[in-house]
Amino acid sequence: MTAAEVLTVAAGRKVLLLDQEPESNLGGQAFWSFGGLFLIDSDEQRLMGIKDSQELAWQDWLGTAGFDRGIDDPGGQDYWAHKWAEAYVDFAAGEKRSWLYGLGIRWFPIVGWAERGGGLADGHGNSVPRFQVTWGTGPAVVEPFEKQVRAVVANGKVTFKFRHRVDGIVRTGGVVTGVRGAILEPSTAARGKASFRAVVGDFELHAPLMIVTSGGIGANHDLVRQNWPARLGTPPKFMVTGVPAYVDGRMLGITAAAGGRVVNPDRMWHYTEGLRNYDPIWANHGIRILPGPSSMWFDAKGKRFSAPDMPGYDTPEPIEKFKKNGVDFVVASSLSELVTGMNKLTGDGLIQLADLQRQIEARDREIDNPYTKDVQVMGIRNALAYTGESLSRTAAIHRILDPSAGPLIAVRLNILTRKTLGGLQTDLSGRVLDASGAAVPGLYAAGEVAGFGGGGVHGYRSLEGTFLGGCLFSGRQAGRAAAAAI
Secondary structure, eight states: OOHHHHHHHHTTOOEEEEESSOGGGTTGGGGGSOOEEEOSSOHHHHHTTOOOOHHHHHHHHHHHHOOOSOTTSTTSTTHHHHHHHHHHHHHHHTTHHHHHHHTTOOBOSSOBOOOOOSSSTTSSSOSSOOEEEBTTHHHHHHHHHHHHHHHTTTTTSEEEEETEEEEEEEEETTEEEEEEEEEEOOOOOOTTSOOOOOEEEEEEEEOSOEEEOOOOSTTOHHHHHHTOOGGGOSOOSOEEEOSOTTOOOHHHHHHHHTTOOEEOTTOEEEEEEEEEOSSOSSTTBEEEOOOOTTOOOBOTTSOBOOTTOOOOOOOOOOOHHHHHHOTTEEEESSHHHHHHHHHHHHSSOOOOHHHHHHHHHHHHGGGSSSOOSOHHHHHHHHHHTSHHHHHHTOOOOOOTTOGGGOOEEEEOOEEEEEEEOOEEOBOTTOEEEOTTSOEEEEEEEOGGGBTTTTTTTTTTSOOTTHHHHHHHHHHHHHHHHHHHHO
16 A cells, blocks of 8 residues: 555545555555655754755755766666656655645654765765654554545445455556456464465456556565675675565566566665564564664674764664674673674684774774764764754763773674665656656556666665655655546
């Protein structure tokens, strides 16, 4: 269920919603999100004294996305992605807030500053705080859309067909006229839990058009490795999974087989700060750790990463349970004990105490003055200068090896699979395009399966808060266009 279905119903059209999962998963990945939304010059920003503008946001978007695949060529992979980016920034600076506010969505008054950048004004990252967290997080974003859909189920405007897995798109005379697939056995699996795939029947259903909103490939590690960008070398042997098992990427291949063009498949958004959840919901469940107030990042041999590969500067969420139960955590009262535990955890003995101690002590010497040459220490002080960060997320700066600040904690980090930045190429109406650039008649797409619009609205990198918002915007565009088309 997406904004596409809501807008189509609102226009008086009938919608048949197919989902391979049970009803418990209505709302999809949005339910699991933090509910953060990218807004520009919002009321909340102004209350925090933040001066933002559409021009500054567009500068940040371009510096982050790094579009380089034919933005001026109608056949280029980034042609429609760039147009979607312009449209989305206009939306985020315009009616996005008022539209969502009218649906009852509200935001935490302190605006977060995610993706702070790589050190240059025209480089990647947000120049100002723009990450606005919804009260109630992801479920609160899903709620108003779900209510609207459920309200019209009774009168037949919407028909749910859960446990219907689409295996193929039907084209008649070149026009998409329906879908076919398998009916799966009923499931009582809870939200996020894997459901069985036993087939109990088949189906073929017809409609004047269809909208694909199936998400990305994050739970399909084979597809992640298959599309892994060559520029990043060999894909990791082990990764943790940040999305439920149903985020399997099947509909990308199925839609491509029906004529849709997939672009930028090598662009993905995975977190480097992943750890295994000690209380998993889905298989190999990984979550992202928010960096601690003094955390430092080291490679497998204990060498500190250089700028801009620095962690954030945030106070971690309560981690006592992870310290006790998390398999990726080492807790110690001294650095020597910590190094012993780190080497025992990995089993490779690569970390040398003297080398690690030298680097940590070098960083700690930078704390004594209000100025420094250490980029991370500068970043912490920059964050503390923003009221929102000093109130809610950033702890006072201190030496890591200060005994009063203990214990010392080391966390083994894993690649955490999450978002697919490429996908089905669509025009600004959400119509899926073929290899020639023509629209596939009757076929639309929205959300992550469409690269959140155009097959890659984020380019190589995203600004936080634009994934959930990209689903809302692309769904709205596709829903309005589909309603008008029929």
